[in-house]
Amino acid sequence: MKCAGPIDVRDVDESCINIDPIQVGGRLTPEAMKAVIAYGDGYSVCDNCRKPFRLDYIKAPPVDAFHRDLAAFLHMDVARVVPGARRGFQAVADTYVQKGDPVLITALSHYTEVLAVEGCGGTLREVPKSREDLITPDAAAETIERVSKEFGRPPSLFFLDHVDYQFGNVHPVKEIIRVAHQHDIPVLLNGAYTVGIMEVDGKDLGADFVVGSGHKSMAAPAPSGVLATTTERAGDLFRTTQARTDLTGRTFGVKEVEMMGCTLMGVTLIGMMASFPRVLERVKHWDSEVEKSRRVVDSIRSIEGTRILSEEPRNHTLTRVDTIHSFDKVAQTHKKRGFFLSSALRARGIAGTIPGATKVWKFNTYGMTEKQADYVARAFREIAAENGLRVGNQLKTSDL
C-alpha cells in the first residue's frame, strides 16, 4: 500500500513489535499523532505569532508555557526546543569552544558530539572507558589532568553521555560532573537516551547544559529536541543578535544567534508538545520498562553461546548482545546465511534488527506491553531451539 506516489505506507509498528535500538522512544503518543494530523502544514504553529516575533513567545498554541514546562521538567532554569540533540550540542560548542581549545568527550560519545566540536575547531580528547564499558569519575579526573597539562589550560567543555548509545549503560554522571566542576569545566549532559523516558534532574546532577532528543526519547517527530541550561549560562548560550546590516541598517532584535532565530515551527514542535503530558507520566514508570528489558535479556542470555555485552543487571532498555557463538554459528550453515535471524524474527512479527546481523547487535524493548515483552522473550528462545541451539534454564537477572 502506498501513501503517495512511490512512498510506501510505514506500518512497522502496527504490524510488528519494533525493537529498533533508536526508534522506540520516539514513537508518537496518540495525542501527538492527532496533533500532527492537524498541524502538518509548514509554519503551522505560527498562526498567532505576534511582535516581538519569536517562537518561545507564542501563546496559542501555548509554546511559551511549554518552554517553561520543559525547563521545569529537567530541573533547569531555561530551555529551548532544538532540531535534534545534535543542534543542541552545536549551539553549546559554538558558544564555549574557541579554535584550538581542548574539549572532552568520552570513548562512548555519540558522533554528533565529535562533529559539533570539529565544526568550531576544538581539539577532541577522550575519557577512556573501563573494562565494564563505563565512564568513571577517576578516568575523568585523570584525563582532565593529562589534557590540562598538555594544553596548559583545562578543557573548555565536557560532553558527557548520561546513557551511551553503544551499550545503553548508565554512567555515574553526577560524580563525573563534580570532578569536572572542580576544574571549572562546564558539562553538557547528553540525555538523548534518558530525557523523556527516565526522570532527569539536571540541577541535582549538576549539569550546566542538558540536551534531550525529541525523536529518540520524547515521543516526537524528527528532528526535535531540547536544550536546557542554568540562568548563569543562559545569557551566553541564548544571546540575541547584535548585528546591523551595512546597507539597509536592519537589526533583528530578540532573535537568538545560536537558535538561528526560531527552531521548530510546525509539526515537530506540536508533536513534542502533544506528547509532553504523557512523557511527564511515563518517566515515573521507568522501573517497569527496565523490568521488561531484563525479562527479554534473561531469555536471550539463556541461549547457549550468547553474551550480554551491556552492564548487568540491565538498567536500561537498550542492550547490546554478542551472538557470535550462537546465532552466528547457525548463520554459517543456514540457507539464508546471516539473514536467517531477522527473517525468523520478522516471520514472528518482530522488526527492527539489522538484516544480516548475527554477531554483535542491539535492541531496545522500550514501550512494549507486558504481553509483547513475553512474546519477544519467547520468540528468541524458540528461534534458537528451532535452529539447534541449546536453550538453558532461564537464568534470571536476579540470579546474577
Added chain:
Amino acid sequence: MTKRAIDAVFESMFILTDLRVLLRETAPLHELDPGQKGSAQSLLAELQGKVDLLKEELLS
C-alpha cells in the same frame, strides 16, 4: 463546507488514530482482549456517526 463537517473530518481521523494505537498495542497477533474489543466497538460506532454526519453535511 460547514464547521460541523470540518470537525467531523478531524474527529474521524482522531478516532481512526485511536484504532491505529490499538493495532500497535496488540501487534503482531492483534488478538484483542474483551476490554480492547469493547473499545474497538465504541470507536467504530463513533466513527460511523461521524461518517453519517459527513454524508448529511456534504451530500444532502
